[in-house]
Amino acid sequence: xxxxxxxxxxxxxxxxxMSQTIQTVDWVVPAVQTIHILAIAxxxxxxxxxxxxxVGALGRDQPLAHFSERSVRIIWCALPVLLVTGLxxxxxxxxxxxxxxxxxxxxxxxITAIAITLCFQAPLRNNAGFWDATVARRGASLALAIxxxxxxxxxxxxxxxxxxx
Amino acid sequence: xxxxxxxxSLEATAVGKAxxxxxxxxxxxxxxxxxxxxxxxxxxxIVDMRLIxxxxxxxxxxxxxxxxxxxxxxxxLFAACSGALLFVSKAVTYGHNFFFLxxxxxxxxxxxxxxxxxxxxxxxVEHWGATPATTPxxxxxxxxxxLCLWICIVAFGRWIGFTLHPSLGAG
Numbered sequence: 001x002x003x004x005x006x007x008x009x010x011x012x013x014x015x016x017x018m019s020q021t022i023q024t025v026d027w028v029v030p031a032v033q034t035i036h037i038l039a040i041a042x043x044x045x046x047x048x049x050x051x052x053x054x055v056g057a058l059g060r061d062q063p064l065a066h067f068s069e070r071s072v073r074i075i076w077c078a079l080p081v082l083l084v085t086g087l088x089x090x091x092x093x094x095x096x097x098x099x100x101x102x103x104x105x106x107x108x109x110x111i112t113a114i115a116i117t118l119c120f121q122a123p124l125r126n127n128a129g130f131w132d133a134t135v136a137r138r139g140a141s142l143a144l145a146i147x148x149x150x151x152x153x154x155x156x157x158x159x160x161x162x163x164x165x
Numbered sequence: 166x167x168x169x170x171x172x173x174s175l176e177a178t179a180v181g182k183a184x185x186x187x188x189x190x191x192x193x194x195x196x197x198x199x200x201x202x203x204x205x206x207x208x209x210x211i212v213d214m215r216l217i218x219x220x221x222x223x224x225x226x227x228x229x230x231x232x233x234x235x236x237x238x239x240x241x242l243f244a245a246c247s248g249a250l251l252f253v254s255k256a257v258t259y260g261h262n263f264f265f266l267x268x269x270x271x272x273x274x275x276x277x278x279x280x281x282x283x284x285x286x287x288x289x290v291e292h293w294g295a296t297p298a299t300t301p302x303x304x305x306x307x308x309x310x311x312l313c314l315w316i317c318i319v320a321f322g323r324w325i326g327f328t329l330h331p332s333l334g335a336g
Contacts, residue, residue, distance in 0.1 A: 031320075049232075
């Protein structure tokens with residue numbers, strides 16, 4: 001996506017005083033990227049734990065609802081941090097991010113991953129044992145978890161590739 | 166100087182040259198490295214926070230570490246191997262980079278902290294109980310040190326990319 005409107009928006013953003021500050025103060029970008037990576041670490045750690053729990057590799061002594069509630073809560077705490085630090089990076093280098101096809105792909109993957117997390121979480125609100133109730137639901141929950149973990153891995157990879165495009 | 170000669174010969178190896186000369190190998194290995202580090206830090210933080218007393222307090226430390234630490238070790242293996250590959254492709258540059266050397270030192274400190282915890286502090290871990298478990302002060306300190314060290318390792322790792330080519334500024 002490379003519209004004229006997007007190009008002029010990037011040019012405008014680049015010249016705002018906030019963007020200029022991010023560009024000129026040396027430590028801002030690496031510091032923000034460090035926080036971004038730490039938030040991804042919290043998110044990926046949780047996503048991995050849910051997956052291992054669903055395949056039965058760990059936490060056999062705990063019910064799924066209890067386990068997933070904690071992990072999903074961590075994911076929802078990490079996402080705003082990722083959004084804010086991500087926005088700071090975008091303001092610092094609008095063209096390199098917004099006009100970058102890899103960045104655009106990453107955002108599509110992020111939206112899909114969030115949608116899947118919501119699909120996983122929603123039924124648990126009214127029925128904590130929802131995903132444990134039938135064999136089919138167990139299978140579905142496992143499929144959702146594997147798909148979301150694959151998406152998060154894709155998001156991490158895309159994130160690193162933004163720098164090379 | 167001996168050190169520089171070793172760095173140069175590492176760069177001259179077939180692996181070092183292949184990664185150094187390829188356009189896409191370095192970023193792909195970097196992706197694996199970032200993913201592995203994210204999983205190391207994400208999993209070890211669960212254990213550290215449990216030791217400090219910030220989370221998972223309904224599970225005993227023994228159960229939690231049995232579940233989580235195998236993931237940490239597998240991820241660490243991937244991080245170390247991918248890191249070694251990245252290193253040999255630019256050994257001379259990394260070998261003289263403050264943040265790279267600092268990151269290696271921090272890794273040694275994290276390993277030492279872990280060894281001290283396992284060998285000296287956790288001998289009575291079975292008796293720490295499950296609920297509402299308060300871990301002994303030395304264990305809480307070990308957890309806090311580990312968490313701080315891993316946060317610094319991520320920060321130093323990110324700063325390496327910004328200090329390799331001062332003229333370019335980013336990477």
